[in-house]
Amino acid sequence: MGHRGSGPGRPSLIRAANVLRQYDEGEVAAVWRRLCARLAPDGLLVEGTCDEIGRRHVWVALGPEGPRTVTFATRLGSLERPSDLAERLPKALIHRNVPGEPVHAFLRDFDRAWAAASPYASLGARQRWIATARALAGEWPLTDGERRWRQGELTVRWDALRPSGP
Template sequence: MSAAAGARGARTGKPVGAITRGTTNPNRLRRQDRWIAHALVPALRHAEAAPVVVDLGYGAAPWTAVELFDRLRAVRADVRMVGIEIEPDRVAAAQRVARPPELTFRRGGFEVPLDGNRRPLLIRAANVLRQYDEDEVTAAWARLCARLAPDGLLVEGTCDEIGRKQAWVALGPEGPRTLTLSAHLASLERPSDLAERLPKALIHRNVPGEPVHAFLRDLDRAWAAAAPYADFGVRQRWLAMVRAVADSWPLTDTQARHRLGELTLRWEAVAPG
């Protein structure tokens, strides 16, 4: 999203952004959903009535919005989900699964249009910025973060077609906080295989001299050293890898999250140099 495109959208009232490929599959974003439901527990439970969450750029079919809505309802029964898409035909097609007022769909883009200009507790933008240039990411993040509630969260990242390899950045109103890697461990050859799914802000930075490259290098080395643990299962190998890098990198999550094939660390440790 270039600055010029954002300005034009603001002047004309048209959605800000570009149409994505729209690729989607049921349960593709289950790993993100699971992490979001865990991370948002405090904010959801302390929010005022009917907190609003947004699935931005949900794609050609509305499955990701429906699935995230159902998973968040387990935490907060009165949560309101708004699926936002820039392509009118996708919005029209999604109406068949809408459950107003709890689950609705509307046309929009990075301006995140909501009734009464409400500020959402969550904006999830999965596989949206992947098609943009790296130098457009900062402006897109800033625009989306400005729409968040004071204790809100922006989750922006990418995944493969069936959701076995995922990576995302979590941002608060102030900016980026953490990077999470998540993998289907049984199909993972080495941690650096996740590099192809890094968020746009990092995917071109996986080169020598950049922090994210060093992080993936250290994960691969620890993974190789943990090979004997594979006799006890791939999860034990992953946990041994995590323990090996914990003293060198600022991990923020717990073993319960690690057991799910996740790894989260503070953003500043891998931010582009």
């Protein structure tokens, strides 16, 4: 545990799905720091929440320096509106989905862009999601592109969704 080198035992990837749900929100940052301290220098911690059958998943990607991005992922045919993903927000964000918090504003804008892209629904949920992502990219710092959007994913910089208060 005290080993800090980049040799054996330092993982390149730690995936924690549905692990921090039972923690208090105030404990999340310390758990993130502890896990990230164990990563290889170029390692990644993926921490988030998914539903029981993997249709919906939201995760934070963290490097040794801390949070980098938040990814919203869904099986597109199962989505009524993007804010349905709110119930899968990671512990660090789930209680922050209230007016005045960045994640709430993002989900509001995500729903608006989805509604505006409704004409694309006749071409399929994938085309509607891509049109939604293109619209959001003009307002929010998305870090991915059409290749990931086609898979039902959308990633935004953590700094844009970082909780505003303690």
